[in-house]
Amino acid sequence: MTTTTPTTPTTPTTTPTTTASTATTDASDPEQVIGEARERIDELDARIIRLVRERMEVSSRIQRTRIAAGGRRVHLSREMEVLSRFRAELGGPGTTLAMTLLELSRGRV
Numbered sequence: 001m002t003t004t005t006p007t008t009p010t011t012p013t014t015t016p017t018t019t020a021s022t023a024t025t026d027a028s029d030p031e032q033v034i035g036e037a038r039e040r041i042d043e044l045d046a047r048i049i050r051l052v053r054e055r056m057e058v059s060s061r062i063q064r065t066r067i068a069a070g071g072r073r074v075h076l077s078r079e080m081e082v083l084s085r086f087r088a089e090l091g092g093p094g095t096t097l098a099m100t101l102l103e104l105s106r107g108r109v
């Protein structure tokens with residue numbers, strides 16, 4: 001007859017690996033999830049603002065060049081292209097966003 005020695009449960013010696021989606025969040029703690037997601041949003045907003053400022057500089061260069069060559073500040077057909085691209089990608093609010101970007105870039109018309 002063979003006897004078996006009772007085994008005691010052991011704790012894992014390695015830490016469970018985390019996946020990308022759980023590495024920085026603990027779904028059981030809503031405050032932590034929200035706090036971390038807001039940090040990410042703040043970073044994204046800072047990048048968006050930097051990009052908007054960069055767009056304004058590039059747009060200003062185009063406008064100054066056109067005006068120096070005898071043209072006008074506003075180029076309507078180009079604005080229509082910009083507006084339709086934002087609308088195609090983001091719908092009606094995309095148009096509003098594009099209009100705001102254009103106003104920031106060339107002032108009010």
Ligand SMILES: O=C(O)C(=O)C[C@]1(C(=O)O)C=C[C@@H](O)C=C1
Pocket residue numbers: 059062063073074075076078079082101102105106
């Ligand atoms: O693309 C141009 O010709 C620009 O002057 C740039 C820009 C823009 O910010 O997108 C700004 C003013 C014009 O009315 C059209 C577009």
